[in-house]
Amino acid sequence: MRSIWRHRLFWPVVALLTLIAVNSIARPNFIKFRVRDGELFGAIITILRDSAPLMLVALGMTIVIATRGIDLSVGAIMAVSGAVALTIIDNSGDAGNLGVVLIAVVAALLVSLVLGVWNGFLVSVLGIQPIIATLVLMLAGRGVALLITGGFITTVNSEPFSFIATGYLFVLPFAFFISVAAITVIGLVERRTALGVLTEAVGINPEASRLAGVRSRGIIWGAYIVSGTLAGLAGILYASNIRAADANAAGVFIELYAILAVVLGGTSLNGGKFSIAGTVIGVLIIQTLDSTILFLGVPSAQSPVFFAIVVVVVVVVQSPRIRNAIGRMSRSRQPKAAAVEPPVEDKQKAEVTR
């Protein structure tokens, strides 16, 4: 029992289940599914579908954060990716052609990959602080996207392209399959090979891992490439959903929500240990909260207040001060309980702040 509630995913899961329970009680429709034309509908399905872009971005962000970095440019990369894809489709003159759409998607992903390479180069080769290195692209990226679309919002009517975000495969939304595929691939590569351990090693102590023979440069660089490419895919999903490339609105604030999802999932911003499952739960918490806020009739513009409260509560609960207090309380009840952990954490923190 103890090992369950000390598990680091315990609180995120509790938060998600509480949200779902509250929703189910407040509006019974929440947990109902209905089938129409062999396609499944319902609030939960909508959450799963709409969470796909954030899920992709957050997965990439998890890997970057695990290397003790951060990627602020994901929103801008989304804008560029959407702009590239839609400009190609728009200029082809044959928007309904599946081949054209495939070329557009591949081109957009390649551009995003290059942007990821650029970020990774600044961080891993030039050694610039990740926040600032990716801030460059965050500022310049939207400008580039605006240049690509010529300052307009490019809209297209392309069946194959809108299928990406709004289509259904079997009974579930296609976008859901994309995010499941991304989770599976990232999970397998990071957890079934040594890559995940090496990534954590780099995040915990870049210098020590370098001395131990880990090619930290390549691992950090790779993290930004993955993050950039996933952000590009998210940009395609976003553009496909609204059938337009809006360089100003695509992915605004998504970097913040993605970071929030990663933190909610129990991955520390100090790098090192990361949890893919935690991030997935974090994304679902955010999307469910968003849906709840909408249901409460709060104007969506005011929803940041709720997110602010969530962020504050989560970080305060996770803070060493509170953990130590809880640790002391459980120690006084169970004298033999191992409570060596909190001080260790303190030391780590001190090291980072220094």
Place this chain on the structure above:
Amino acid sequence: MTAMATRIQERASGPSFLQTFLSRHGGMMPTFAAVGILLLLFVGAEIFLRGDFITPRNISALLLDNAYLLVLAVGMTFVILTGGIDLSVGSVMAFSGILGAKLLADGVPAVVAVPAMLLGGAAIGLMIGILVQYFDVQPFIASLAGLFLGRGLAYVVSLSSIKVEESSLLWLQSTRIRLGDWYITPTGLIALGTVAIAAFVLHLTRFGRTVYAIGGSEQSARLMGLKVARAKVGVYVISGLCGGLAGLVLTAYSGAGYPRNGIGTELDAIAAVVIGGTILTGGRGYVIGSMIGVFVYGTIKTIISFMGAEQSWMQIIVGALLLLFIVVQRAIVARSEGRR
């Protein structure tokens, strides 16, 4: 200008003096570089636009149009000097602006509304500071909470723009104190006053020196017995206060409060501070540099609008400039670490 002159003088008196100067004032180099860039921009624009750019009217407008950003950059400088970051300033500015406009529209006198705006900003700053100092939350995340809170509260106050009719607030903007063709508005004076006070506080008070000490090494500062906790909370309160003040300036400037104001302004402020030569790891930089950074930013914006180019270039150029400055800073930091 004087910076350039001294550099030329040193070159004349031999490399050893230059080396001493560089090693003593290595931290000032990025700020000198910013001054150089600003002069280059002025001269370039003057030549390119055939003598139409450096006019008293344009230079005066530069301060007027960027007064709010200058105030934000001053607050941001404090935070960055301690090695932190404050993402909330844009939202705090929006919140303070709309709060003031709403209070004034409800008939609250300006003597109450203006302090309320400033206190509102300072309160959000205080929350961030407490999270950072007492709960060991990273500044990035704590100020992210501040960003969400400020933006959300702005929309809670009002979902749409509120016009300001209060004459004393509009006076801040409409008054032009003239000297020939030059002019300055009370908002410009507020911005310059903020810079002056900040420079005084940073260089001549115990608090200011503590801020630099924390940026240099928090551990050492604590071991020296400096009041680290107070200073660390203090810088976020100052940044929040500056956010509130910027809200006042912007509301006077635009004549209305608008909850969508200042989206992304925190990045402009950070960019201006970095361009002005403050190093993001903390401990080095000058508030005067941030002022230069804001002017570089404002000048680029003016040049782009003069040339009639698309605004998208603005973002790209600022991004490129930012990159240039970080690489320069990186080289400086790497060299000073190599010496140690």
